[in-house]
Amino acid sequence: MKHFFLLGIFCIIIYSCKKNVSQIDLPNISKASTLNGFEIKGTLENFYPEKVYLNKIIEDSFYKIDSAQIQNNNFSFIGIVEFPERFAITFENYSSITLFIIENTQFEIIINSETINDPIIIGSSLNNKLFEYKVEAKTIFKKIDYLFPKFQKARLENDVDKLAEISEEMKKIEKEFTNFSNNYILQNKESYIAAMILRDQIKSTTIDTLQIKKTYDILSSEIKKSPDAKIIASFLNLH
Template identity: 55%
Template sequence: MKNYFIFLSCLILFLSCDTKNNESIKNTTKTPQKQGFTLQGELQNGEASIIYLNKIIGNSLYQVDSCKIENNKFAFQGIVEFPERFALTFDSYNFKTILILENTSFNITINLENVNDPIITNSPLNNQLLVYKNTAKEIFRKIDYLYPRFQKARLENDVQKLEEIGTEMKSIEKEFQTFSFQFIEANKNSFIAPIILSDQLKNSTIDTLNIQKSYQLLSNEVKHSPDAQLIALFLKLH
């Protein structure tokens, strides 16, 4: 039961994603491209000297670029073959900030006291992800009401109450899954769709049928993205 609370709470943080190990950043800061990305950033409520741009592969981070932070400002330039989630890390802190890297000029403000909720502007995909995350958080706030009841029932070894709470937890997970699939269908021509769909592979119960239906809705261009390829591999193996 405790694992349910950990699982559902971690989902909305989006601090990791599974992608194939492919060369997704080309011509970074040293050789900027006109059709690539420019990321301008600012830190708040903290100091760091170096910031690192990391590709996420499975549960590991692989550094692909870095730059010095001057007056709490930094910048990255380069080009990505497909939009993907990347992680920003720092030399002075043991945490990471997740964002979608897409070929556009956009900005990010990171409050080092709340790195999980950066302010990202001028990025259509990050804006779409924010809409998704905000609704997901509303769903998962129901956990706040369940957890005290769960603790009390566990201390009292109340099996019946624990079973009832377990049923409610599964209902929350189901509500989240339904919302996710509806969001993917509404954004089937966007690269945000396979990014969110790939997260469905982390659920305690994987809905293979709906994952397959959602994958078939994606446009041919979107299906070439790393997240979509990960889903295709999963479906091939199942």
């Protein structure tokens, strides 16, 4: 049923990319001192790879741009980014992926094997802000939990009336989530998080181009310079 596309959006929020490709040169992250760049101090819990990789995310692909050896379950990355963006950490001999935002500050990331998709991040205001958004979004998506078994049962029984009823309920959840996201962007139009959330909307199976343009227009001029906002602008130019 098409209204279960909400699950797809939430997967984008939590785990937006999956493909790993060969290394290439990427200009928008470089080595720098911690005076004007970032320093990530990482800790691994309950799993023991020998090396971790920092990956730039482009479309649905990961590009390895740096690596670090693990010493006493700790690792670090130092560099500089032009704008805050989401990056991915991958692990040698493990298929798991941790997504997070890199901004030019010193912060810690604690990655537990049981909650790899939800690392603990200390000292990064943008990661904290994204976490708050995800917590609120989860309260909406929890409403899907009780509908999915009903949907499966109705589909097996070919209960057309019940499927229509569930479809209407899903539309309400869909609208609630869309309104929540758009209101969040409106209230945070000067935050890079707003551009990231809006970029995720253009990856969904159902896209309201007019609403995306309307929401994009309210972003501050500084946020529109970010890579996420530029991707949105390119999308709008094509539609």
